[in-house]
Amino acid sequence: MKYWVNLLITIIVVVATSPLLAKAKVETPTTINFSSQLPAQQNILLGIAKGGELGAFASELNRKTQGGLEYLITTTEFTGEAKTTRVVTAPKGSGYQTILLIGLGDVSENTDVEWQEIGGNAAQKALAEFKTIPPFIVSLAPEKAAQLAYGAKLGSYYFDKYKTKSDDLKTVKSIEFIVSDANATRALYQNEIDPVANAIWYTRNISNEPANIIYPESFVQRWKTHFKGMKNINIRVFDEDDMLDKNMGAIYGVGQGSQRPPRMMIVEYQGGKKGEAPIVLVGKGITFDTGGISLKNPPNMWNMKFDMSGAASAIGTVHALAGRKAKVNVVGIAALAENMPGANAQRPGDVVTSMSGKTIQIRSTDAEGRLVLADGIYYGDVTYNPALLVDLATLTGSASRALGKDYAALFTRHQELASQFLTMGVSTGEQVWQLPLNDNHFKAIKNDVADIMNSGPTAPGASAGAAFVGSFVREQTPWVHLDIAGVAWNDKATPVKASPGSTSFGIRLLNGYIKAHFEKAHLENSNK
Structure with a gap:
């Protein structure tokens, strides 16, 4: 009799403390990828410096659209101030449907923390607009682009593992950055930054x-x-x-x-x-x-x-x-x-x-x-x-x-x-x-x-x-x-x-x- 009583108590304790009381999927950190090739997706994030200054990638898109990108930035009065965003219909000939303009601020003056906040803010705005994060196109030096990616990864973090409806999920599996020097940016990011993230x-x-x-x-x-x-x-x-x-x-x-x-x-x-x-x-x-x-x-x-x-x-x-x-x-x-x-x-x-x-x-x-x-x-x-x-x-x-x-x-x-x-x-x-x-x-x-x-x-x-x-x-x-x-x-x-x-x-x-x-x-x- 004593054996069965002890067994019942053990079962009750195990059930009461079991992690199975809350079932959840296993979550892994968002993966950051780097490339130097313009993507083929319908939607993109495009970094624009303060004053509407175009980087190499934006200039290429501007030429491709016969000045349509620059005209769009001017008519929407997007100034490129840090952490500002603007959703615009992509100009004809760009190959894209929608562009989320991301204000990069003064690219020569931003601190690492400011780059991180710009990246995190952009990731969150993209999630709100697209329910995912499209490729992020920026023309920045590797050390700046790596910090931007760091912020995007941290900013995209969302604890939703106990949500059961797919519409409620906000977790992002990966973010792709289109950068000027993908190899150098990738090496810096993977060696020094991603382990911390x-x-x-x-x-x-x-x-x-x-x-x-x-x-x-x-x-x-x-x-x-x-x-x-x-x-x-x-x-x-x-x-x-x-x-x-x-x-x-x-x-x-x-x-x-x-x-x-x-x-x-x-x-x-x-x-x-x-x-x-x-x-x-x-x-x-x-x-x-x-x-x-x-x-x-x-x-x-x-x-x-x-x-x-x-x-x-x-x-x-x-x-x-x-x-x-x-x-x-x-x-x-x-x-x-x-x-x-x-x-x-x-x-x-x-x-x-x-x-x-x-x-x-x-x-x-x-x-x-x-x-x-x-x-x-x-x-x-x-x-x-x-x-x-x-x-x-x-x-x-x-x-x-x-x-x-x-x-x-x-x-x-x-x-x-x-x-x-x-x-x-x-x-x-x-x-x-x-x-x-x-x-x-x-x-x-x-x-x-x-x-x-x-x-x-x-x-x-x-x-x-x-x-x-x-x-x-x-x-x-x-x-x-x-x-x-x-x-x-x-x-x-x-x-x-x-x-x-x-x-x-x-x-x-x-x-x-x-x-x-x-x-x-x-x-x-x-x-x-």
């Missing part, structure tokens, strides 16, 4: 999944699938027993209330010199956050599936670097747990011991992200002695209220790092803003019962949260804390993201920073 795509997909699909174990399995076949990658995963053996009481305590146990995923990429200190990226990975016993307000709880965005972006950044064979050593750590109010959940007032030996009084079980980071970031610091340690976390509502959707909050003990990250944020389109972190914030989290507490100080919430995380980082370690609570997801489209949901914030920023400050230094040292 693919990592962003995978990160957005994982972050957008509902919590019955992505939980600690399935997060690990999904990323293992994406890393399969990549060189210089080593993956380790800590389960509950490993956490107990390593005295990781902080992350273990967060996950103990859930039927889905916690995990810590460590992805090592060895692209630099053997023995060279790595960059360590640690991400908060709360795959769903009810608040635990300190239950959240239910109406907006649905979006707590995005509480693992930091972990997704940390691992996604490693995937991007490995994909483009970056000459650096990098470690990504995802501290994963589901925060549930189960019978075994930790309570306000409980005391846990972290891997560092510091004890923590739980004031609020809804301040759980800093707990999983405590063990993840300490492990990363003492194990790898990193050249740079960065953590990403949807940590506080305070950061979101202060900076909205425009900036992630940045905290550090090292002002030079703050300045560098601020500059890189502008260059990559993922902007950060520095908020204060001082001794008063560390004093504010001290506790009468344990060494520190996870919530409840009078200090500003975002700074207190940063101080808590910083308590588990050695003072000599170059460390940056990114609170991405306000920017990890967005309910509106942007030029480089058509789908509401995950923004994959941090990948473009960190990829750019590592390329500029580590790979460049590595290359300069190699040339000496």
Whole structure:
């Protein structure tokens, strides 16, 4: 009898947690193709520079139509301003039916981010007009055309895998770019840009999944699938027993209330010199956050599936670097747990011991992200002695209220790092803003019962949260804390993201920073 009861319980648990509850097709990133031959399709996208200036391809079409294209641009008063578009009937003799004119702005002045936004905006306008993206014709240098294609790929992203009606689907399989030098553009794009775009795509997909699909174990399995076949990658995963053996009481305590146990995923990429200190990226990975016993307000709880965005972006950044064979050593750590109010959940007032030996009084079980980071970031610091340690976390509502959707909050003990990250944020389109972190914030989290507490100080919430995380980082370690609570997801489209949901914030920023400050230094040292 006992056997049959246990079997029935097992079946119920498996069914209740099975990903088959939501069936969906497997999605792959949009493919970008390059050619130097004018296409034969009925519709095209045609890039026009500011002032109506025609490039080589547009000039060829103008000659073919005996000046008809130039006349059309003039009569429609299309000026070519960046991100403007105009649908026109193709002039007679062009061989096309409809042309979507795309304003390229000042082609000599546009930054990489501006090219990306032009490309993403064009892709979205094309989808709205044609339900697909026709060939995109531009006469640009390879480095500019590659950035335009990058933006088009990111801008065409749409999470629609659970839609069942074909009319609702917006996913694009491929986009063709007709460019002046297809070979050079293709080489640049495939070697340096597409690996980053693919990592962003995978990160957005994982972050957008509902919590019955992505939980600690399935997060690990999904990323293992994406890393399969990549060189210089080593993956380790800590389960509950490993956490107990390593005295990781902080992350273990967060996950103990859930039927889905916690995990810590460590992805090592060895692209630099053997023995060279790595960059360590640690991400908060709360795959769903009810608040635990300190239950959240239910109406907006649905979006707590995005509480693992930091972990997704940390691992996604490693995937991007490995994909483009970056000459650096990098470690990504995802501290994963589901925060549930189960019978075994930790309570306000409980005391846990972290891997560092510091004890923590739980004031609020809804301040759980800093707990999983405590063990993840300490492990990363003492194990790898990193050249740079960065953590990403949807940590506080305070950061979101202060900076909205425009900036992630940045905290550090090292002002030079703050300045560098601020500059890189502008260059990559993922902007950060520095908020204060001082001794008063560390004093504010001290506790009468344990060494520190996870919530409840009078200090500003975002700074207190940063101080808590910083308590588990050695003072000599170059460390940056990114609170991405306000920017990890967005309910509106942007030029480089058509789908509401995950923004994959941090990948473009960190990829750019590592390329500029580590790979460049590595290359300069190699040339000496």
